[in-house]
Amino acid sequence: xxxxxxxxxxxxxxxxxxxxxxxxxxxxxxxxxxxxxxxxxxxxxxxxxxxxxxxxxxxxxxxxxxxxxxxxxxxxxxxxxxxxxxxxxxxxxxxxxxxxxxxxxxxxxxxxxxxxxxxxxxxxxxxxxxxxxxxxxxxxxxxxxxxxxxxxxxxxxxxxxxxxxxxxxxxxxxxxxxxxxxxxxxxxxxxxxxxxxxxxxxxxxxxxxxxxxxxxxxxxxxxxx
Numbered sequence: 752x753x754x755x756x757x758x759x760x761x762x763x764x765x766x767x768x769x770x771x772x773x774x775x776x777x778x779x780x781x782x783x784x785x786x787x788x789x790x791x792x793x794x795x796x797x798x799x800x801x802x803x804x805x806x807x808x809x810x811x812x813x814x815x816x817x818x819x820x821x822x823x824x825x826x827x828x829x830x831x832x833x834x835x836x837x838x839x840x841x842x843x844x845x846x847x848x849x850x851x852x853x854x855x856x857x858x859x860x861x862x863x864x865x866x867x868x869x870x871x872x873x874x875x876x877x878x879x880x881x882x883x884x885x886x887x888x889x890x891x892x893x894x895x896x897x898x899x900x901x902x903x904x905x906x907x908x909x910x911x912x913x914x915x916x917x918x919x920x921x922x923x924x925x926x927x928x929x930x931x932x933x934x935x936x937x938x939x940x941x942x943x944x945x946x947x948x949x950x951x952x953x954x955x956x957x958x959x960x961x962x963x964x965x966x967x968x969x970x971x972x973x974x975x976x
Contacts, residue, residue: 753966761783762871763834765843768947768951777799777800780796800821802821802822802823834869843873845874886901904960904961906957
């Protein structure tokens, strides 16, 4: 289903970072505190949760540290509950991220159903907008990076596509040789994890920029509830 402008403004945007052959490493969440959808950055809440135990040591009191470390199931439950309580949608790019949520929730009573009701796939809104604006030909429509370029969202080279997978693998490999002691990581590996956080930050804000632009220009009427 296509998001309305009001839903897009109030939504909780979620994005995982990790490797395809492992459980997720990081979950980023972006939403606006006041829910009114204005453009002031001060209203933004960005949370970046480490969900892979080997990386829990990344959470410390240093500037730029992740928000915290959490079991993914507990975190997913809290996000779904907040979305229900605040009447927000949970938005991800494609179904990949929400499937990670579903797997973590397992057979928990009513939670998977609540997630399904709250979730919206950002691609549906973006594709509908692209077709309506005559932009749908000549590019890979479901690629978030393509849509971010269409709306003028610029990502620094250090945080662009292809910067996270190898970094996480190399950090994980070093941790395995050093008893998962984050303090023993080299400065280079710490810097590379900081770039993973930066990449996740831009994925979240870029996704919201695409959805807000698309929903606003489509001028979709609020659905009846």
